[in-house]
Amino acid sequence: MKLNFLGYGGGFYPEAGSTSAYYIEGDKMLLIDCGESVFRVAKERDIFAGIKDIYFCLTHTHSDHIGSLGNFILYSALKRNIKFHVVCTPTMKYFETLETILIAGDCNGLYDIFPPSKINSIFREFSAMHYLLTDHSKNLPAYSIVFVTRDGILFYSGDSCSIKHLDGYIERHTSIDEIYVDTSLHDGPGNVHLSLRTLDEHIPPELRHKVYCMHFDSPECIDAARKLGFNTVDRDL
Numbered sequence: 062m063k064l065n066f067l068g069y070g071g072g073f074y075p076e077a078g079s080t081s082a083y084y085i086e087g088d089k090m091l092l093i094d095c096g097e098s099v100f101r102v103a104k105e106r107d108i109f110a111g112i113k114d115i116y117f118c119l120t121h122t123h124s125d126h127i128g129s130l131g132n133f134i135l136y137s138a139l140k141r142n143i144k145f146h147v148v149c150t151p152t153m154k155y156f157e158t159l160e161t162i163l164i165a166g167d168c169n170g171l172y173d174i175f176p177p178s179k180i181n182s183i184f185r186e187f188s189a190m191h192y193l194l195t196d197h198s199k200n201l202p203a204y205s206i207v208f209v210t211r212d213g214i215l216f217y218s219g220d221s222c223s224i225k226h227l228d229g230y231i232e233r234h235t236s237i238d239e240i241y242v243d244t245s246l247h248d249g250p251g252n253v254h255l256s257l258r259t260l261d262e263h264i265p266p267e268l269r270h271k272v273y274c275m276h277f278d279s280p281e282c283i284d285a286a287r288k289l290g291f292n293t294v295d296r297d298l
């Protein structure tokens with residue numbers, strides 16, 4: 062299952078747009094994250110055309126992941142007559158914050174909460190999805206997302222400084238379709254993203270053609286990731 066991207070930058074690299082991915086199957090769209098630049102790019106490309114339902118997955122509530130969500134929902138519902146579903150559960154650690162943001166965005170009544178356990182009945186390309194709590198900011202909970210496809214798992218790291226979930230899949234020889242991973246050239250203490258050095262140490266060369274680096278902190282990071290044999294999502298734009 063191949064994701065399309067609306068941006069591939071980190072919070073301090075806005076020139077590359079806010080990292081956000083989407084997947085379209087018929088009249089249904091899966092959207093992952095909706096940071097500051099996402100609504101503008103989505104409208105310019107008119108990815109809304111022919112869509113009746115949008116299923117939105119959120120990794121965490123930093124503004125480069127949620128910054129244009131309010132307008133995105135308002136436009137989808139009021140201008141395009143699209144039903145907007147927020148795929149999460151009230152037990153997720155950011156749930157209250159998310160609802161506060163949506164109410165502040167004047168989105169009351171324009172979306173519903175859709176349980177991840179029911180998404181298997183919506184898209185043919187994957188049979189299940191799971192959120193995995195990961196390590197990012199000390200102040201905000203953040204999740205990675207896993208989709209179970211017929212070709213193996215699709216792992217979307219969100220913002221994460223941890224390689225623990227990926228390590229687990231590799232050690233268990235889990236069948237892997239594609240990996241989309243937060244990648245940072247910065248490698249100092251307190252880094253809340255995954256350093257390219259860590260990726261280089263943990264991802265075997267034979268797996269790198271399935272790895273797509275994203276959420277870069279600089280153009281140099283993109284070049285460095287390519288030199289190590291990883292794919293970079295900027296080529297999709």
Ligand SMILES: [Zn+2]
Binds near residue numbers: 071072125126220276
């Ligand atoms: Zn981010």
Ligand SMILES: [Zn+2]
Binds near residue numbers: 121
């Ligand atoms: Zn973040």
